Amino acid sequence: MGGRPLLNRRLEGLGTTIFAEMSALAAETGAINLGQGFPDTDGPESVREAAVRALRDGRGNQYPPGPGVPELREAIADHQRRFYGIGLDPDTEVLVTAGATEAVAATMLALLEPGDEVIAFEPYYDSYAACIAMAGARRVPLTLRAPSFRPDLDELRAKITPKTRLLLLNTPHNPTGMVLTRKELRAIASLATEHNLLVVTDEVYEHLVFEGAHHPIATLPGMHERTVSISSAGKTFSFTGWKVGWAMASPPLIAAVRTAKQYLTFVSAGPLQYGIAEALRLPDTYFDAFREDLHRKRDILADGLRTAGFEVYTPQGTYFLTTDITPLGEKDAYTFCRSLPARCGVVAVPNSVFYDEPEAGRTQVRFAFCKRDDVLDEAAGKLRGLVSYT
16 A cells, blocks of 8 residues: 555554564474463463353353452452552452553553653563553663663663653563662652652562562552552463453552553453452462472573573573573674574574663573473573584
């Protein structure tokens, strides 16, 4: 067709996600997929059976309530009280979404006006860029730099302008594995209150912290009324395909986000919501064992990557490892990742695609370690072949 481009100019340059591209490459080549962050085993059987019971009992097979089924909203509120001492009204302060991705999208669409500025950590999960763009706002990156990937809070202050509307946080942070400290969160909260900014925080890896602890910024003074906290079930319970997430905030903020969300999916995953309600009420032993297992897997892959010649930045949380390929004599992560399946039968993701300025992550590659031990061992063995290849 002639005339103007078909794609809305706000989405120019976004294209297919790197995760879809690399997963397709894994399928095409039969390589081990350590690129996209999904486990290769399912979560607890009791959770799956709770969803099956809901299907068979006819619960959720028709449209569930717009905010989410009451059982799940109550379980989310109970979870926040149990782990963080946060008191939420499940009827007015909790909204169930189609995964955390929809929660982020609905929040950006609801709270931003064209021309607003959003400060976000870079490298960032790629949907952040798309969601901010669809809202007509402008993304302002705060670059996290190796080896610690800690935010420069003086730089953050300097980036705040009269157009700044919102701070978009992600802790534990994907892809670097950085976990914000209580001191850093207090400093960020102080800036938010000083400049009357909203804060949106993506906490989907909240139960995967190996060093330190997860501290929701919403618990700090003056933050509940200005913060939208987002999480989901996929990462914590290994049911990423269910796409059940949630947003938590004060009633006015949830009402705003719900207004946008109802015109996106309206509702989703009715029977699965009952399964996740069951999951959130699992005993502490589940969450402890889950974290310890992923901690062990992190160390398996980290040791294998070091042996293969990578520089490894050990993550404090999430289930991703960021590495540097410079010691292998490589200079470009994207080219390296495109060639990796043919070279050794492993797929990874280049961090450079998560930066506005790709040079900052030009030589960084992310690997997912949420896989079976034998898969991690096999991948590490294949990657060791790079030493002889180079």
